[in-house]
Amino acid sequence: MSFLHRHKGLTPYLLLLPGIAWLAVFFLVPLGFLGYQSLESGSFESGYTFTWSFSNYWDAITTYDEQLLRSFLYAGIATILALAVSYPLVYWIAFRGGRWKNLFLILIVAPLFVTYLVRTLAWLNILADEGPVVSAFQAIGLVAEDGRLLATGIAVVAGITYNFLPFMALPLYVSLEQIDARLLEAAEDLYASKRQAFLRVTLPLSAPGIVAGTLLTFIPAAGDFINAQLLGTPRQSMVGNVIQSKFLELIDYPAAAALSFILMALILAALLVYARIVGTERLTG
Amino acid sequence: MSESMTSPDVRLEEVVKEFGEMRAVDGISLEIPRGSFFALLGPSGCGKTTTLRMIGGFEEATSGRIFLGDRDVVGLPPYKRDVNTVFQSYALFPHMTIADNVAFGLQRKGIARAEVNTRVAEILELVDLAGRESRKPRQLSGGQQQRVALARAIVCNPRVLLLDEPLGALDLKLRKQMQLELKRIQHEIGITFVHVTHDQEEAMTMADTIAVMNGGRIEQLGTPADLYERPQSAFVAGFLGKSNLLAGTITGEGLVRLVDGSELRASTNGTRGPVSIGVRPEKISLSNGGVNRLAGKVKESAYIGVATEVVVTTSVGELTVFHQNVEAGGVAPAPGSQVTLSWAPEATFVVDRGDPGDRGEEHVV
Ligand SMILES: Nc1ncnc2c1ncn2[C@@H]1O[C@H](COP(=O)(O)OP(=O)(O)O)[C@@H](O)[C@H]1O
Ligand SMILES: [Mg+2]
Numbered sequence: 001m002s003f004l005h006r007h008k009g010l011t012p013y014l015l016l017l018p019g020i021a022w023l024a025v026f027f028l029v030p031l032g033f034l035g036y037q038s039l040e041s042g043s044f045e046s047g048y049t050f051t052w053s054f055s056n057y058w059d060a061i062t063t064y065d066e067q068l069l070r071s072f073l074y075a076g077i078a079t080i081l082a083l084a085v086s087y088p089l090v091y092w093i094a095f096r097g098g099r100w101k102n103l104f105l106i107l108i109v110a111p112l113f114v115t116y117l118v119r120t121l122a123w124l125n126i127l128a129d130e131g132p133v134v135s136a137f138q139a140i141g142l143v144a145e146d147g148r149l150l151a152t153g154i155a156v157v158a159g160i161t162y163n164f165l166p167f168m169a170l171p172l173y174v175s176l177e178q179i180d181a182r183l184l185e186a187a188e189d190l191y192a193s194k195r196q197a198f199l200r201v202t203l204p205l206s207a208p209g210i211v212a213g214t215l216l217t218f219i220p221a222a223g224d225f226i227n228a229q230l231l232g233t234p235r236q237s238m239v240g241n242v243i244q245s246k247f248l249e250l251i252d253y254p255a256a257a258a259l260s261f262i263l264m265a266l267i268l269a270a271l272l273v274y275a276r277i278v279g280t281e282r283l284t285g
Numbered sequence: 286m287s288e289s290m291t292s293p294d295v296r297l298e299e300v301v302k303e304f305g306e307m308r309a310v311d312g313i314s315l316e317i318p319r320g321s322f323f324a325l326l327g328p329s330g331c332g333k334t335t336t337l338r339m340i341g342g343f344e345e346a347t348s349g350r351i352f353l354g355d356r357d358v359v360g361l362p363p364y365k366r367d368v369n370t371v372f373q374s375y376a377l378f379p380h381m382t383i384a385d386n387v388a389f390g391l392q393r394k395g396i397a398r399a400e401v402n403t404r405v406a407e408i409l410e411l412v413d414l415a416g417r418e419s420r421k422p423r424q425l426s427g428g429q430q431q432r433v434a435l436a437r438a439i440v441c442n443p444r445v446l447l448l449d450e451p452l453g454a455l456d457l458k459l460r461k462q463m464q465l466e467l468k469r470i471q472h473e474i475g476i477t478f479v480h481v482t483h484d485q486e487e488a489m490t491m492a493d494t495i496a497v498m499n500g501g502r503i504e505q506l507g508t509p510a511d512l513y514e515r516p517q518s519a520f521v522a523g524f525l526g527k528s529n530l531l532a533g534t535i536t537g538e539g540l541v542r543l544v545d546g547s548e549l550r551a552s553t554n555g556t557r558g559p560v561s562i563g564v565r566p567e568k569i570s571l572s573n574g575g576v577n578r579l580a581g582k583v584k585e586s587a588y589i590g591v592a593t594e595v596v597v598t599t600s601v602g603e604l605t606v607f608h609q610n611v612e613a614g615g616v617a618p619a620p621g622s623q624v625t626l627s628w629a630p631e632a633t634f635v636v637d638r639g640d641p642g643d644r645g646e647e648h649v650v
Contacts, residue, residue, distance in 0.1 A: 185343055186376035188363040190390035190441065200389070204380050 038257035048253060056258040064242050064259060068266065071238040074153065074228075075221035078160035079168070082217050083210065085161070086169040091202075094176035101177075108169050116163065120230045123159050124150070127231065151233045159227035164220065168213035175209025176202070211278055215271070222267055239263055292355050294319045294445050294477040295340060300349030302335050309335040311501035312349070317445070317479060317494075322471050324480045324488035327498030328524070333481040334373070336498075337447050340479065342366045353444055364393070369438035373449040375430050377422040383409070383433055384418035390441040408440040411470065428459045435467070439474060446471075448480045452487065464490050485525045489513070497521050513565075519636045522563045529569075529604045530561040532638060541635065545600040549577040551633035561638045567607040568632035571595065571618060575627030579604070583624055586617045593617035597626060 038056055040048040061068070086108075093104045111119055127133055127149040137143040149155050179202060187197035225240030239259060246256035295317040302310040310332040317323045325333045338344040339351060342363035351358050358366055369390065378386050384405055391401045409415050412432040422430055431451060438446055451467070452460045468491050471478050482488050488495050489509040496506045497520070505512055505521045516522035519530060533541040535553050541562050542548050551562050564577075581599035592607040595617055604626060608617050618624050 180374075180376065182372055182374055182376040183378060185363070186370070186372060186378070187389070189341060189343075189368075189370045189372075190437065191364045191393035192389070193364055196393060201378060 034257045034260060037253045038261055040254045042254075044251045053254065056254045057262065060255055060258045060262055064239060067237055067239045067242050068262070070153075070236070071222050071240065071263070072266070072270070074157050074160060074236075074238060075218050075224070077157050078164065078221050079214050079218045081157070081161040082165050082168040083172075083214060086165055086172055086213070087210075090169050090173045091176055094173055094179075095181070105170075105173065108173075109166050111162075112166055116226060117230075119163060120159055120226050123155070123162065123231060127155050127158070150231060151236070153232070153236050155231040156228050156236045156238075159231045160221050160224055163224075163227065164217040167216040167220075171212035171216065172206065172209040175206045175212075179205050207278070211274075214274075218270075219267055223263060293317055293352075294321075294354060295323075295479065296350075296352040297336075297340075298350040298352075300336070300339060300351060301347045302332070302339060302344060303347045308501055310339070310346075313498075313501075313503055315496055315503060315506060317477060320475050320477055321494055322468065322478045322480065322492045324482060324492035324495045325498055326482055326485060326488040326495050326524075327504075329483055331498045332501040333483075333498055334449055337370075337449055337479065337481050340445070341368055341370050341447050367444040368447055369441050369443040370447040371431075371434045371438050371449065371451045373451070373453060375422075375434040377430055377433055377437070379422055382419050382421060383414065383425070386422065386433055387437045387440055389437065394441065404440055408436045411473070412436045427454055428463065431455060431463065435470070439470070439476060442474075443476065445477045445479060448478060450481055450483070452482075460487070467491060489525070497524060499524075515634055516563070516636060519561055519563075519638070522634065522636055526565065527605060528563045528565050530563045530636070531601050531604075532559070533562050534559050535635070539630070543601045547579065547601070549633060550630035551577075551635050552630065553635055556635060559638050560635050563634050563636060564604075564628050564632055566594070566605045567592070567609075569604065569606045569626050569628045571606060571608055571624050571626065573625040573627050575629050577630060577633060578625055578627045580623070580625050583618050583620050583622050585620050588617070595624075597624060599626070 036050060037048070039050060039053050041051045041053040041056070042048040089108075093101055097104055114122075125131060129148045129150060134143060134147075134149050137149070138145060138147070143149065149158075183201050183205070184197050187201045188194070192200060222238075223240045223243075225238060225244045228236050228238045228241050229244075240263075243256050243259050243263070246252045246259065293316040295315075297313050297315050300310060300313045301308065313332075313336060325336060327333055335344060339346050340353075342358065342361060342365075346359060353367060378389065381389070387405045387408060388401050391404060396404075405418075406415070409418065412435055414429060414432055414436065417425065417429065422433065425433065431454070435448075435451070448467075452463050455463060464487055467478075467480075480488070480491060493508065494506065495509055495512055497504045497512060499520050505517045507515075509525075512521055512525050516525065516528070522528040522530060531543055533543045533549070535557050536542045536548070538555075539550055539553055540548055541551055541553065541560065543562075549562060553560075579599045579601065581597040581604070584596045584598045584603065586593055586595040586608075588610075590610075592609055595606045595608050597604050597606060606626060
């Protein structure tokens, strides 16, 4: 106690200690191990040895460029769709929900109470060839007579959008809920129509929520493999599927580790570009 | 320019606003002449903000008509009304700089960028905020934010400026300073101001005309001197300044009999029956020079600088007297001494013997 009294400046660091230890043990150590693995060579039968095998990276990029690209494409589209779906929804809840606000929020989060796998399996039924969605789409000509939704990119993107919607909706809700309704009155008082008030006041003030929501959706979506596996075919497979099968089925650790690092680096690069575009001020609120 | 020069800037006709069962505004009619500084004064909850919001277009009147100039604006959204508001909470846009906040209205009106810049600079000069253009609202003090809110509204040069307790969040010293500042600005730009406040001193300092509101209605409308010298209800007499109210009955033209049988003179203007008569504490002298007289005994006296406040017990109740400290040291009578209170009939007003109201400071007997 007297030590802490004499060294008050240390207190914040001591408070940080458990967190730092956690990060070190459960993030940095595995990350280092993964990096080590990604530079190994050999085979499952003969065992892997560390050889600074940087060619693992080059091989991974050239072999799986298609899956990498698809991951970012699907994740990007799903993020935009999730934003487009949840913004009006959450806007309505925040400004018109009244005393039902919390109920609506629980409804948005409710799917998370069901296991990810089961939720995605449910979409198998929803999008089934004889199911109501396909029939309805066929009736209005959105899907050809003998066409299907399952086993297409559409199904995978729909699944990702659905599964990550709460991660978009919640931060958006928080930022919209915080907006003082009197600011919108002030905008209208200053000759802004409802539309202008939205574009000039509501939208910029909800930007932190948009940024947080897109990050929380895009990052895990880019590494997702469940949706492509259950709702798609190998022709829709994403980089997550490749990593998963290399790690667990082919036991090709170096390639899997190298792909993981490539994915991480690409996501980081995408983040940096994004931060540049929206401005770091918005990222930090 | 079909509009006649004499039409008032704001006209309300029997305006009513109900929130469910609650009647927040209960039939208000008034006219606010062009260029005037008009105050809506009343206790909290009497419907001032609601009235202002109906003029601004944020609340739809349940019934009645509202005119801005010659135009009936009922049903018109705020952005189509030629009025601007200084909100109680300022409602500055937190994501915009001061300059962008002030430019907002002009830009929405489609005014050319060069002119917007000039006018923003001019108005920031007027409210003494030049040099703060690129700050964000949260980087300014409360008083500065208040002036940004004012600048943002008046830069649009509206027909009417609505101010909802604009000084309510400021400390006393700054509030006094801003009262004079607002009056100067209003004088300089000549826009009609409608100022909502619950502070009678603020209303009297600033406004040319005051409407005293109570329970969703206008109790009395007039100049500050009118309201102070000739209040028409016990509520107004109590809400503006201090007054002594005594129960009595009008027995003849200009004659009121008090409960102890003594008679006082007042201008009764044809009223009859049970009334209260009132006199302001500073109008009473502790000598027997006036026409209206009451004998009493000093209960207590307190030296308050500009005057000595003397409470006198009489046979009709307690009266408060502000005895001017003309001589150095203040020679107020000591507690227990017998005094005669006297005042002029012109300083005596007659009001209905009604509910004195919740903020009243008068002594009703
Ligand atoms: N939106 C509303 N819904 C219900 N009641 C309201 C609403 N706005 C105001 N009121 C009520 O109307 C009355 C007058 O309110 P207000 O105009 O704000 O008074 P003031 O500004 O004089 O304090 C109050 O009793 C208040 O509770
Ligand atoms: Mg109010």
